[in-house]
Amino acid sequence: MSAEPGTVRPGGRTARVRAAVLRAAGDVLAEHGFAHLDLADVARRAEVGKTTVYRRWGSVTGLVADLLADMAEQSLPREDTGTVLGDLRANARLVQRTLADPRQGALFRAVIAAATCDERTAEALRRFYDIRVAEWAPCVQQGVARGELPPETDAEEVVRAVSAPLYYALLTTGTPPAPAAADRAARAAFAAAAAGVYATT
Template sequence: MPAEPGTVRPGGRTARVRAAVLRAAGDVLAEQGFAHLDLADVARRAEVGKTTVYRRWGSVTGLVADLLADMAEQSLHRTQTGSVLGDLRANADLVQRTLADPRQGALFRAVIAAAACDARTAEALRRFYDVRIAEWAPCVEEGVVRGELPSGTDAAAVVRAVSAPLYYALLTTGTPPGPAAADRAARAAFAAAAAGVYVTGEGHREQDT
């Protein structure tokens, strides 16, 4: 069965072409939004033949899916500070800096808007966040082992709780959240987790007894 367009990880010249095309696609998204993303325009910006772009990615949504996959691969690894709160603050700081970056913040707004009305973009965005949550979930799991958080704490839910208010602030105000908002989000998620708000399954039943 042939691979879906944009999913094969190439090397050599093909890798350089992919990098140039993805960079150009990200630029268009950041500058003009999803509605203006056009494969021919991306090919022109990347100085790549249109045939190459159409053959490799097939569609705008295929290109966006590959861009998100690349962004997930290039994202920074989690920070280990030795405490759950320290790790969650590091995560919140990373999200805040990303959303405050002129290019990255605009790019995420464009992709989130597209995901609201395009199923393939929505799935690609979910995969992106699945990768990022899986990267940071161990900081919560390790906190459970150290006794900082109750047994049964849903690590993924805690990580989502850190970034959720930051994205909400960006999308509802149009203004990127600042460092104070990042610190507040991390402290709120930690306090809720320490109080057992994110305990599920067997751990939740143990808390009730």
């Protein structure tokens, strides 16, 4: 059975083609939004044949799904500062820098907007965040083991609580969050977790 378009992980020359196409797709999303993402235009920008793009990704949503998968793969690994608060601050600062980046911030806004009306894009976006949350959840689990947080603390919910206010600020004000907002989000999530807000029992 053939793989679903946009899910193949090729190597060699095809890996270079994939990288060029995904870079071009990200550029279009950042510059013009999801509504203007067109496979033929992406192929032209990537200097790749249209047939190759249509055959491999099949649709705009297939291309976005693969772009998000690639972004998850390329994301920086979590930091280990030795404390929960330090780790959560590092996570918040990473999110803040991403959203404040002119290209990355615009790209995320475009994908989030598309996810509200396209289920495949929404699924791809959920997978992206599942991967990122799973990457950072161990910092909370280690904090529990060190006695910094109550037992049965839901690690994934704590990580989500760090990012949530940063995304909310971006989407509701149109202004990228500042480093101070990242630190505030980390402190708030840590304080809530330490108070048992995210304990499952």
